[in-house]
Amino acid sequence: MKTSVDLQQLIECVGDAVVVADAHEKIILWNPAATRIFGYSEEEALGQKLDLIVPERQLQKHNEGYSHSMATGTTRYGTSLLKVPAKHKNGGTLSIAFTVGMLFDASGKANGVVAIIRDDTERFAQERALKKRLSDLENPQT
Template sequence: MKTTVDLQQLVSVIGDAVVVSDAEGSITLWNPAAERMFGFTEQEALGQSLDLIIPQRLQQRHWDGYRKTMETGQTRYGNDVLKVPAVHKDGRALSIAFTVALLRSAEGALTGIVAVIRDETSRFQEDRNLRKRLAELEARAGA
């Protein structure tokens, strides 16, 4: 028996943030997990630039890559998990990990990008603390 999947329901119940942006980088889909992760409601996010969640110091680099992807129809990040900083609505820094995929029309024209995003902030902080502690122990052992 074949089961059909309600994709709209899937996107709304999945635990990872799903964010879709159009060819110009405006947000066209923002699921409930994105709301929880970044603090912006769907109404606040839809139609906004991805700059909403990109730290200002990284925006130029992001847009250079985004435009290149839209021009060439290729991304070098197709199967890679990207780990980058992001920004919450309240201004605090987040560490996120995500994958991206290109979206195309039925005719094959590039229409946007989907990102599936996971908040790695606490894990990143734990790793940082462990590396710091290890460095302290190694320094003590070598002294």
């Protein structure tokens, strides 16, 4: 039995950010979780480029990867969880984990991406603290 799902309701209720950008990196979908994670309202984010949330030091790598994905219609992050820094509206840095799906037009040409993004900042900080504690225990200062 197939059940009908209201996709708009689904996008609005999920706890992870759903961000869709067109072939030119312009944001065309920004759900409430994206607002909670990044601090930008839907109105502020729509029409902006993805560099709104990409830290300056990551921009070149991001731009090269995005261009390559649009040209080839492929991404190596479709099934792999990518963990990278991101920037919040307040200027702070976040640790995010996300997957990317390619979107295509009727002729099969790549015309955008969808990213499903989770705020991993707290878990990353806890992991870093545990690694430091382990290092301190393994290498005591005398």
